Amino acid sequence: MFSQLNPQLIHNLERLGLTENEAKAYVGVVSLRETTAREVHELTNVPRAKIYEVLKVLAKKGYLEIRQGSPTYFRAVDPKQVIGKIKDEFINCAIEALDQLNELSYELPKTSPVWCIQSEWGIKNRIREILSGVKEELIVFASSPEILQEFEADLKKLEKTCRLTFIVNELDRFKLLPFEFRETTKEFSDFMNNIVIDGLQYDEQFFMIADGKESIGVHSAGNKREAVVIKLPVVCYLQKMIYNRVLEPSFIKKDLNSV
Amino acid sequence: MFSQLNPQLIHNLERLGLTENEAKAYVGVVSLRETTAREVHELTNVPRAKIYEVLKVLAKKGYLEIRQGSPTYFRAVDPKQVIGKIKDEFINCAIEALDQLNELSYELPKTSPVWCIQSEWGIKNRIREILSGVKEELIVFASSPEILQEFEADLKKLEKTCRLTFIVNELDRFKLLPFEFRETTKEFSDFMNNIVIDGLQYDEQFFMIADGKESIGVHSAGNKREAVVIKLPVVCYLQKMIYNRVLEPSFIKKDLNSV
DNA sequence: ATCTATTGTTACTTTAGGGGTAACAAATGT
DNA sequence: ACATTTGTTACCCCTAAAGTAACAATAGAT
Numbered sequence: 001m002f003s004q005l006n007p008q009l010i011h012n013l014e015r016l017g018l019t020e021n022e023a024k025a026y027v028g029v030v031s032l033r034e035t036t037a038r039e040v041h042e043l044t045n046v047p048r049a050k051i052y053e054v055l056k057v058l059a060k061k062g063y064l065e066i067r068q069g070s071p072t073y074f075r076a077v078d079p080k081q082v083i084g085k086i087k088d089e090f091i092n093c094a095i096e097a098l099d100q101l102n103e104l105s106y107e108l109p110k111t112s113p114v115w116c117i118q119s120e121w122g123i124k125n126r127i128r129e130i131l132s133g134v135k136e137e138l139i140v141f142a143s144s145p146e147i148l149q150e151f152e153a154d155l156k157k158l159e160k161t162c163r164l165t166f167i168v169n170e171l172d173r174f175k176l177l178p179f180e181f182r183e184t185t186k187e188f189s190d191f192m193n194n195i196v197i198d199g200l201q202y203d204e205q206f207f208m209i210a211d212g213k214e215s216i217g218v219h220s221a222g223n224k225r226e227a228v229v230i231k232l233p234v235v236c237y238l239q240k241m242i243y244n245r246v247l248e249p250s251f252i253k254k255d256l257n258s259v
Numbered sequence: 260m261f262s263q264l265n266p267q268l269i270h271n272l273e274r275l276g277l278t279e280n281e282a283k284a285y286v287g288v289v290s291l292r293e294t295t296a297r298e299v300h301e302l303t304n305v306p307r308a309k310i311y312e313v314l315k316v317l318a319k320k321g322y323l324e325i326r327q328g329s330p331t332y333f334r335a336v337d338p339k340q341v342i343g344k345i346k347d348e349f350i351n352c353a354i355e356a357l358d359q360l361n362e363l364s365y366e367l368p369k370t371s372p373v374w375c376i377q378s379e380w381g382i383k384n385r386i387r388e389i390l391s392g393v394k395e396e397l398i399v400f401a402s403s404p405e406i407l408q409e410f411e412a413d414l415k416k417l418e419k420t421c422r423l424t425f426i427v428n429e430l431d432r433f434k435l436l437p438f439e440f441r442e443t444t445k446e447f448s449d450f451m452n453n454i455v456i457d458g459l460q461y462d463e464q465f466f467m468i469a470d471g472k473e474s475i476g477v478h479s480a481g482n483k484r485e486a487v488v489i490k491l492p493v494v495c496y497l498q499k500m501i502y503n504r505v506l507e508p509s510f511i512k513k514d515l516n517s518v
Numbered sequence: 519a520t521c522t523a524t525t526g527t528t529a530c531t532t533t534a535g536g537g538g539t540a541a542c543a544a545a546t547g548t
Numbered sequence: 549a550c551a552t553t554t555g556t557t558a559c560c561c562c563t564a565a566a567g568t569a570a571c572a573a574t575a576g577a578t
Contacts, residue, residue: 012356015349017274019536031363038554047538052555062378065385065488070545071554075374079360081384087353090274094346097271101338104290115334119321125340126324229324278565297525306567311526329574330525 005044016086021046025054026063029076036071115229123218123227127151127208134162134210141167141207145174152177264303275345280305284313285322288335295330374488382477382486386410393421393469400426400466404433411436
C-alpha cells in the first residue's frame with residue numbers, strides 16, 4: 001500500500017551515495033529477504049519499469065545477489081557487509097582527499113587579523129583551537145551558561161596552567177558551573193543585550209580574549225549567529241580594558257587596575 | 260591559466276558531498292590560503308558570477324571563514340578539521356542506516372539454493388562467508404593462483420580443522436603457495452577453458468565445495484566475471500564426484516574412490 | 519567630482535541525472 | 549490460443565547545478 005518504508009532510512013542511504021530508487025529497492029529486498037522485482041516494486045512504489053534496471057545496478061555494486069529465471073529472484077547481501085563496504089570506500093576517499101589537500105599548503109598560514117565564522121560547527125571548532133593555544137591568560141564573557149558547559153572540560157584543564165577570568169551578567173545562572181565568576185554592572189549587560197546597528201539587533205553571547213592578543217566573540221545579529229575572530233593585539237587590549245572596567249567594582253582585582 | 264587543480268582531488272571532494280564548483284572553490288581557497296573571490300575564480304575557472312554564492316555556501320557549512328569588506332576575503336578552515344567533520348557525519352549516517360536496516364530483518368534468512376553474484380567485491384565477500392562456515396571438508400579448484408593467494412590466510416587456518424583438497428590444472432603455477440595440490444587431467448582442463456554456450460565463452464576460474472553441500476564457482480562469461488552459489492546437496496555431490504574423477508589417477512586417494 | 523575598474527548581484531539558458539509513464543515484446547501458465 | 553506476468557524501450561518531466569550576460573554598487577584614480 002502506501003509506502004511502509006522508513007523515510008529516514010531512505011534518506012540515510014541516499015546520503016551514503018544511493019539514488020532514491022536504489023535506496024528504496026535495497027530496503028525492499030532486505031525487507032522481503034528473497035524476492036522478485038514485482039514484489040519489490042509493490043512494496044516500494046518504485047515504478048515497475050524502473051525496478052529491473054535499479055536492481056541490476058545494485059547487483060553490479062555487489063549489494064544484491066541474483067537468481068536468474070523468470071521471474072528473476074533477488075536476495076540482499078548482509079547490510080553489515082554492504083554498509084561496511086560503502087563506509088570503507090568513503091573513508092579511503094576522505095583520507096586521499098586530505099592528503100591531497102595537505103600537499104597544497106606550500107605557504108605558511110598568513111594569519112589575517114579578523115575573520116568571520118558563519119557556521120555553528122566552525123565557531124566551536126575555532127573556539128577549541130584558540131583554547132588549545134592559550135599560554136597565560138584567558139578572559140571569558142558569557143551571557144548564558146550553555147556555551148561554557150560545552151567547553152567545561154577544556155576550560156577546567158586550562159585552569160591549571162593559566163589565569164582564567166570569567167565574566168557573566170547574572171551570577172545565579174552560572175552557579176552550576178565549577179568556576180569562579182565575576183559579575184558585570186547592570187548597565188553593561190543591558191547595553192550588551194541591546195545593541196542595534198542598521199536596524200539589526202545584535203546580541204553578544206560569548207566573548208573570549210586569549211593572552212591579550214587574540215579574541216573571539218559570538219553574537220547573533222538578526223536571526224543569524226556568527227563569530228568574529230580578531231587577532232590585533234591593540235584591539236584585544238582595548239577589549240580587555242573594557243571588560244575590566246565593567247566588572248562590579250567590588251570584584252575588580254588590584255593587578256587588573258594597574259594594567 | 261588552464262586549471263592547475265588536481266582533478267582527482269576535485270573528484271574525491273565531490274564524492275564527499277561537495278558540488279563540483281564547491282570542491283574547486285574550496286581547493287582554490289586552500290591553495291591561496293587567504294584570498295578574494297576573484298582570485299579563487301581565476302585559479303579555478305568557476306564562473307565569477309557563481310563564485311560568491313559558492314563561497315557563501317562553503318562558509319555556511321563551516322569550511323571557510325570570511326573577512327567582510329570590499330573585496331571580501333576568504334580563508335580555509337584546516338582541511339583536517341573539514342574532512343574530519345564530513346567523515347564523522349558520514350559515519351554517523353552509516354551507523355544509523357545499518358541499525359535501521361537490521362530492524363527490517365524480522366524473518367530468518369530463507370536460504371535459496373542458487374544465487375548469482377555480479378560484483379568482484381560481492382564474490383570475495385561470499386567466498387569468505389562460505390570459508391568461515393566450513394566444518395569438515397573443503398574441495399577447491401583454481402585455474403590460477405591469484406584467487407588462492409587472496410584467501411591464503413583463511414585457507415591456512417581451515418587446514419587445521421578440516422580436510423582440504425586443492426585441485427589445479429598446472430601444478431607448476433601454484434608451487435609458491437603452501438598447500439598440497441593435485442592435478443587434473445589434461446582433457447579436463449582443456450574442457451574447462453573452452454566451454455562455449457550460446458556463443459559465449461565460459462572460463463571456469465575457481466570452484467569450491469564446502470562440506471559437500473554448498474558450492475561457489477567463479478567464471479567469466481564473455482567479458483563479465485560472475486559467481487554462482489549453489490546450496491543443493493545433490494548438485495554439490497555430483498560436482499564433487501566430477502572433481503574426484505578428473506584428478507590425475509596417480510593422485511586419487513583410496514577413500515575418495517570409495518565414495 | 520567624475521570617470522573607470524572592480525566587486526557583487528540578478529536573471530536567464532543549458533545540461534545531465536534521476537524519476538515517472540506508456541506501450542510493447544517475450545516468456546509463462548492456463 | 550489466450551491471458552497474465554515478466555522484462556524492455558522510448559519517451560517526458562523536473563530539478564540541481566553549471567554556464568552566460570548584463571547590471572548595480574563600490575572603490576580607486578585622474
